[in-house]
Structure formats: structure tokens, C-alpha cells
Amino acid sequence: MTSTYDVLLSRLTSAFDTVSEGADPALRTSDRSDYQANGVMALAKSRGENPRDTARLVLARLDLAGIAEVEVAGPGFLNLTLTTDFLNDQLRALLGDERLGVARRSGRVAVIDYSAPNVAKEMHVGHLRSTVIGDALARMYRFRGDTVIARNHVGDWGTPFGMLIEHLLDLGEDEAIASLSIGDLDSFYRAARQKFESDDAFKERSRARVVLLQGGDRETRRLWQILVDESVAYFAEVYRALDVTLTPADVVGESYYNDMLEGVVRDLDAAGLLVESGGALCVFPEGFTNRDGEPLPLIVQKSDEGFGYAATDLAAVRDRVSNLRADEMLYVVGAPQGQHFEMVFAVARAAGWLPDSVRCEHVAFGNVLGPDRKMFKTRSGETIKLVSLLEEATQRADAALALRSSNMSEDDRHHLATQIARAAVKYADLSTDRQRDYVFDLDRMIAFEGDTGPYLQYAHARLRSIFRRLESPWDPSTTSFALADPAERELALGLVAFPEALAAALASLQPHRLSGYLFDLAQRFTSFYEACPVLAAAEPTRSERLGLCELTSRTLALGLSLLGIEAPSQM
RNA sequence: GCGGCUGUAGCUCAGCGGAUUAGAGCAUCGGUCUACGGAACCGAGGGUCGGGGGUUCGAAUCCCUCCAGCCGCACCA
Numbered sequence: 323m324t325s326t327y328d329v330l331l332s333r334l335t336s337a338f339d340t341v342s343e344g345a346d347p348a349l350r351t352s353d354r355s356d357y358q359a360n361g362v363m364a365l366a367k368s369r370g371e372n373p374r375d376t377a378r379l380v381l382a383r384l385d386l387a388g389i390a391e392v393e394v395a396g397p398g399f400l401n402l403t404l405t406t407d408f409l410n411d412q413l414r415a416l417l418g419d420e421r422l423g424v425a426r427r428s429g430r431v432a433v434i435d436y437s438a439p440n441v442a443k444e445m446h447v448g449h450l451r452s453t454v455i456g457d458a459l460a461r462m463y464r465f466r467g468d469t470v471i472a473r474n475h476v477g478d479w480g481t482p483f484g485m486l487i488e489h490l491l492d493l494g495e496d497e498a499i500a501s502l503s504i505g506d507l508d509s510f511y512r513a514a515r516q517k518f519e520s521d522d523a524f525k526e527r528s529r530a531r532v533v534l535l536q537g538g539d540r541e542t543r544r545l546w547q548i549l550v551d552e553s554v555a556y557f558a559e560v561y562r563a564l565d566v567t568l569t570p571a572d573v574v575g576e577s578y579y580n581d582m583l584e585g586v587v588r589d590l591d592a593a594g595l596l597v598e599s600g601g602a603l604c605v606f607p608e609g610f611t612n613r614d615g616e617p618l619p620l621i622v623q624k625s626d627e628g629f630g631y632a633a634t635d636l637a638a639v640r641d642r643v644s645n646l647r648a649d650e651m652l653y654v655v656g657a658p659q660g661q662h663f664e665m666v667f668a669v670a671r672a673a674g675w676l677p678d679s680v681r682c683e684h685v686a687f688g689n690v691l692g693p694d695r696k697m698f699k700t701r702s703g704e705t706i707k708l709v710s711l712l713e714e715a716t717q718r719a720d721a722a723l724a725l726r727s728s729n730m731s732e733d734d735r736h737h738l739a740t741q742i743a744r745a746a747v748k749y750a751d752l753s754t755d756r757q758r759d760y761v762f763d764l765d766r767m768i769a770f771e772g773d774t775g776p777y778l779q780y781a782h783a784r785l786r787s788i789f790r791r792l793e794s795p796w797d798p799s800t801t802s803f804a805l806a807d808p809a810e811r812e813l814a815l816g817l818v819a820f821p822e823a824l825a826a827a828l829a830s831l832q833p834h835r836l837s838g839y840l841f842d843l844a845q846r847f848t849s850f851y852e853a854c855p856v857l858a859a860a861e862p863t864r865s866e867r868l869g870l871c872e873l874t875s876r877t878l879a880l881g882l883s884l885l886g887i888e889a890p891s892q893m
Numbered sequence: 894g895c896g897g898c899u900g901u902a903g904c905u906c907a908g909c910g911g912a913u914u915a916g917a918g919c920a921u922c923g924g925u926c927u928a929c930g931g932a933a934c935c936g937a938g939g940g941u942c943g944g945g946g947g948u949u950c951g952a953a954u955c956c957c958u959c960c961a962g963c964c965g966c967a968c969c970a
Contacts, residue, residue: 479970
């Protein structure tokens with residue numbers, strides 16, 4: 323089916339085209355009418371006309387017969403009011419459309435880089451954002467029809483591995499594995515670091531071990547692999563607990579790019595981009611300066627001949643463009659990395675590795691702040707483990723469920739609490755502009771009132787409850803929509819707007835556009851639900867309202883699933 | 894110093910491809926209460942959209958400038 327927005331847009335575009343080829347109608351929903359086209363204003367300006375005259379010109383060529391009433395409002399806006407017949411047609415089409423009006427586009431390849439925890443280090447709240455936002459984007463892309471290649475750019479390389487491996491040896495393999503497998507990564511890491519800082523002999527061993535690791539020493543690599551395997555297994559557990567689609571197969575860590583790094587240096591050199599500065603091999607992309615106003619380097623190879631993360635990221639760009647054949651690349655990484663990625667992308671373009679046809683974006687997100695609005699610090703010891711956070715949220719949800727004294731079994735209740743907790747935590751992250759700093763407040767997240775995940779789940783559960791109570795059958799195929807009650811019409815307009823909400827979220831890479839839509843839809847539904855009895859209504863109103871309920875239920879469930887949130891049918 | 898992000902009701906946030914009375918949620922106050930699940934609904938109060946200029950018929954939205962906060966700015970990723 324063609325979505326309501328697209329029907330209107332194509333009619334408007336035709337009319338605008340007759341006045342000026344390619345003019346944008348600037349169609350959007352409005353509180354003044356169902357939809358509003360503001361494009362006349364820009365068009366009139368470019369033609370030096372009175373906007374109202376231009377509006378009349380467009381109007382004369384606009385064919386919306388049977389679809390919408392149009393009127394020119396204010397200085398020259400086109401206000402569209404959909405006809406009941408058209409809404410009826412659209413709703414009936416939605417009932418038969420599993421995709422709820424969303425067009426499927428054919429297979430672009432999108433590489434989405436997200437989560438990226440570090441081996442032998444705990445996942446904390448900072449990883450939550452990348453993981454949750456990245457996973458939501460991956461789900462939305464897949465639904466649109468793209469091929470998503472998830473890349474979990476795990477930190478599995480670098481100097482810390484010397485001390486980590488030595489610490490592993492000190493503990494003994496079995497004990498080390500035991501310690502890591504119970505998810506006690508932080509204390510493992512901390513113990514290693516503490517020895518590294520206080521014990522010179524250990525420090526020396528660690529340095530020597532790094533050299534062995536980089537030299538490809540077989541035994542050292544085996545020990546390293548233990549650390550990686552145990553950590554990846556632990557991450558997989560966290561992803562399962564979070565209901566995130568990442569799997570161990572998506573883990574392509576920094577070490578994967580090792581063999582490509584020399585090629586990066588060689589080819590940059592061949593391209594004449596490489597400059598030696600202070601002993602390091604650098605590229606100075608245009609437009610970047612340091613605090614003294616001097617050109618800012620991207621350090622590709624350090625003065626000790628080691629490679630930094632710039633080299634790895636450049637190698638990853640090449641790999642993703644030429645081997646994975648990415649049409650789009652998204653990096654869901656914190657905002658502080660903004661300049662780094664700008665420089666990496668600039669260098670990759672200069673080197674000819676990143677064609678303009680490939681969309682490449684740093685999907686930045688704000689810092690995670692504590693209740694005091696200060697940065698959460700990675701090594702302060704005050705960071706919250708992701709899993710313990712989830713556990714606490716689950717416990718609170720479980721306690722709240724228990725209070726409602728349902729006759730659920732303990733197992734069912736706990737499972738439900740898990741779903742609610744995940745919804746609370748994820749929705750809190752996905753319902754605000756990702757660029758902003760994020761105040762981490764567990765109390766607000768798991769509050770069941772207002773603009774929260776559980777509220778949306780609850781709305782969905784109430785809808786399913788209606789269908790459980792259905793005594794006589796309902797036939798969607800014979801259902802039609804008269805929309806006599808204003809609450810019905812408001813709900814219908816909400817239902818019909820799902821495709822453009824998803825499109826907006828995708829275009830801006832901002833999941834909160836979708837969550838905002840879903841919250842609005844849920845509110846429309848609950849208002850409708852209060853005002854319009856469903857099961858008690860006489861036919862054909864009963865069928866019509868069941869139709870609205872069915873569509874609302876499906877829209878909420880689908881929308882939530884695209885955010886990575888489950889929609890249980892009972893709560 | 895340069896660059897980036899942020900500054901909207903008491904609190905947390907939408908809105909920022911320019912309209913007309915700036916929207917939610919929480920909190921507060923007042924209603925709905927034999928309900929198809931009250932984790933709900935209806936209503937009220939509450940904002941000089943950080944300050945100041947400019948463009949415009951019209952600016953929270955665009956431009957300039959100032960202020961405040963956070964982040965980044967050469968070998969840790």
C-alpha cells in the first residue's frame with residue numbers, strides 16, 4: 323500500500339511541479355489541520371509573488387478529490403483535512419498490510435558499528451547508550467529492507483594486554499578463567515593495573531609480553547585468546563540480558579585489522595599524504611588545528627612504531643567499503659570522539675578510500691552523567707555495572723508487579739519483570755535526543771507513569787486484553803471506518819502516520835522520533851479507550867473500534883520492536 | 894585560544910526544513926471511580942524559549958554577538 327503521507331506528497335508534488343519543477347511542498351502534520359503544506363511560502367519568495375496568489379495557483383492544479391479538503395490559510399499555507407472515505411481506505415489497507423504502510427526499499431548494505439566494550443573490562447552505563455541506540459538503528463534499518471552488518475569493534479588490542487596476560491599467568495589459567503567467567507571483569511582488570519603500577523618487575527614482564535603479543539608469539543596469542551573468548555562470552559550474556567541482537571559473530575575487534583595497518587601506512591605514503599612529525603607518521607587533513615593554531619595531525623603510526631586507533635579506524639573504513647561493500651557506515655560512538663572521526667573520514671576521503679556515494683556518519687551521543695550532573699568516570703570505581711543496573715531495575719519491576727497481586731506464577735512474573743526492566747532502561751535512552759548529555763536516573767527510568775517504556779507496554783497489554791475477551795468473532799475484512807467520534811478520528815490519524823515517523827527517525831538517525839510518535843499514539847489510544855466502549859458497542863461500531871484497536875496494537879508492538887523493546891500481551 | 898554540543902514551565906524533556914494562543918511527562922491542585930486492566934482518563938495553575946542585536950509580514954526555530962555549562966584539541970583507545 324502507499325502510505326497516507328506518500329499519497330498526499332505525490333499529489334502535492336505534481337501540483338508544485340507545474341508551477342516550478344522540483345519545488346518541495348514541505349508537507350507535515352499540523353495541529354491546525356490534519357496535514358499542512360508550507361512549501362508555498364518558499365515558492366512564492368523565489369518567484370517574487372504574493373504567497374496567497376501562488377497558493378491559489380497551486381491549488382488550481384492540485385487534485386486531491388476524494389482524499390482531502392484543502393484550504394489556503396494565513397499567508398499561504400495549504401491546510402489539508404483528510405476525508406473520511408480516504409481514511410477508511412487507508413485504515414482498511416493497513417489492516418491487510420503486515421508492514422503497516424512502510425515501504426520496503428531494496429538492499430543497501432549498512433555497516434553499523436556499535437557497543438564496542440573492552441576485553442577484560444566491565445560493561446558500564448557508557449556502553450549502554452552505544453549498544454541500545456545502535457541496536458535500535460540496526461533493527462530499523464533491517465525492517466526498511468537494508469542488509470545490516472553489525473560490527474562490534476571490541477577493544478582487544480594494545481598495551482594493556484601485556485599486564486592482563488601477565489596477571490592471568492600469575493593467577494593461573496583456571497582461576498583466571500573462573501574469575502572472568504563469573505563476570506568479575508573489573509576486579510581482574512583492577513588487580514592487573516594495580517600490580518602494573520606498584521610492581522616494577524611486573525611492569526617489565528608486561529612490557530615484554532606486549533612485544534611477544536605483537537610479534538605473534540604462539541603461546542602469548544593463546545593466552546590472549548583466553549581473555550578474548552571469556553570476555554566475548556560475557557558480553558554475549560549481557561546482550562542476552564538486554565535483548566540486543568548482537569552476537570559473538572558480530573565481534574570484529576581491533577586486532578582484526580592488525581594485518582592491514584602496514585598497508586594503510588604504505589598507501590597513505592604512496593598517496594603523498596604521510597608526513598613525519600616528531601618521529602610519528604601523520605596525516606594533516608585540511609581544516610584541523612590544535613590549540614596553537616597549527617595543523618593538527620592524525621597520528622597513523624606512533625614514534626615507537628606502534629599503531630594507534632587512527633590506523634585501525636582507517637583500516638576499518640577500507641575494509642567496510644571495499645570488502646563489505648558498505649553503502650552506509652554508521653559509527654555509534656560517544657560525542658567526545660567527534661573530531662577523531664571527522665579526521666579519520668577526511669583522511670579516508672583524501673586517500674580515495676571513502677567515495678562520496680558512501681554515507682558515512684558518526685552517530686554521536688552525549689555523555690552519561692551522574693545525578694550530580696558530572697561525568698561518570700571510567701576508573702573512579704563509581705561506575706555502575708550494566709548487569710547490576712539491569713538486575714536492580716528488574717527487582718523493582720518485580721516488586722511492583724507483586725504489589726498488583728496478580729495470580730501470575732513466580733517464573734512468569736520474573737520473566738515479565740525482565741521485559742519491563744529492559745523496556746524502562748532502553749526507552750529512557752531512546753526517548754531523548756541522543757546528542758544531549760544523559761542524566762542517569764534509575765528512579766525515573768523505572769517509574770511506571772508517564773512517558774516511559776512500561777506505559778507503552780501497558781497500553782499494548784490493555785489492547786490485547788480486549789481481544790482475549792472477544793466473545794463473538796470479528797472479521798477484519800468486512801470492517802469499515804466511519805470515524806464518527808472525534809477520539810476515533812484522532813486515533814486513526816495517529817495510526818496512519820507511522821511510516822513518516824519511522825522515516826523521520828531513520829533519516830535523522832534519531833530513534834527518539836519514533837519513540838515520541840509511539841508515546842503520542844499511546845495517548846491517543848488511551849483517550850479513545852476512555853471515550854469509546856469497544857466490546858459493548860453495537861455493530862458496526864464494535865467492528866470498527868476493534869479494527870482501530872487491532873491496528874493500534876500492531877503499531878505499538880512493531881514500533882517498540884524496532885526500538886528493541888518487547889510488548890508483552892499481559893502485564 | 895580554536896572547534897563541537899548544550900542552555901525551553903519547579904524537575905526531566907519534545908518542538909528547531911520560520912506562522913497564528915510555545916507542547917509533553919513528573920510534581921502540585923481539582924475532577925472521573927460497579928473499570929473492555931486506575932500502571933488510566935479529563936481539567937487547572939505554571940514559561941520575557943540564557944542575554945542582546947539582525948534578517949523577515951512573522952523567529953524557540955535562520956544569521957551575528959555576548960554569557961553559562963560540558964566535551965575535544967600529537968603519539969591511551
